[in-house]
Amino acid sequence: MTGMSGAAATRDGEAPEHSPPCSPSYDVTGKNKVVTVDGVRVKLQIWDTAGQERFRSVTHAYYRDAQALLLLYDITNKSSFDNIRAWLTEIHEYAQRDVVIMLLGNKADVSNERVIRSEDGETLAREYGVPFMETSAKTGMNVELAFLAIAKELKYRALWHPDGPRFQIRDFVESQKKQPSCCSFS
Numbered sequence: 001m002t003g004m005s006g007a008a009a010t011r012d013g014e015a016p017e018h019s020p021p022c023s024p025s026y027d028v029t030g031k032n033k034v035v036t037v038d039g040v041r042v043k044l045q046i047w048d049t050a051g052q053e054r055f056r057s058v059t060h061a062y063y064r065d066a067q068a069l070l071l072l073y074d075i076t077n078k079s080s081f082d083n084i085r086a087w088l089t090e091i092h093e094y095a096q097r098d099v100v101i102m103l104l105g106n107k108a109d110v111s112n113e114r115v116i117r118s119e120d121g122e123t124l125a126r127e128y129g130v131p132f133m134e135t136s137a138k139t140g141m142n143v144e145l146a147f148l149a150i151a152k153e154l155k156y157r158a159l160w161h162p163d164g165p166r167f168q169i170r171d172f173v174e175s176q177k178k179q180p181s182c183c184s185f186s
């Protein structure tokens, strides 16, 4: 998966406030994922921009309503990485101002085909102030963590209290993420 996925969260049992916009030209696969955060079940409604990597053709309504956006590139595909800046520009223009953004470098399991260094992902993420990690949809590396971090952040925001515990999604991701077993780059 490359491109962008959006997520909106509800506490489990509540009706979702958001739903993917209907567009005949836009193939959105909706999935629900329930993540338990500190005893609270958070339901993430996930929409994937399947097959819509030419971002300019993506209807803005799709991510205007998202509470979180997962931006994925493929570490074996330079153009997918280069597209991320354009995605971020789009997000800045059209998404909710406080949308949670996470940058993911996927296919970390195929390090022999790597063309994007982990440091390049980290540098880009730092520039935009977003959490970053490499993932593998094949092995599952860091995949659950990505959804857990999003769920934690959205729950924290929903239940925020001035005297309550603080949550920093970037710190959480940095402390929990696994590195690919082989990070060689030739």
Ligand SMILES: Nc1nc2c(ncn2[C@@H]2O[C@H](COP(=O)(O)OP(=O)(O)OP(=O)(O)O)[C@@H](O)[C@H]2O)c(=O)[nH]1
Pocket (backbone or CB within 6 Å): 001, 002, 003, 049, 050, 051, 052, 053, 106, 107, 108, 109, 110, 135, 136, 137, 138, 139
């Ligand atoms: N080795 C490896 N292959 C992956 C990984 N993630 C996806 N793939 C493979 O990459 C190919 C493309 O995956 P998709 O999820 O269809 O990618 P996509 O960019 O969302 O493609 P569209 O849905 O057509 O836009 C498939 O053959 C997947 O099996 C991964 O983490 N590791």
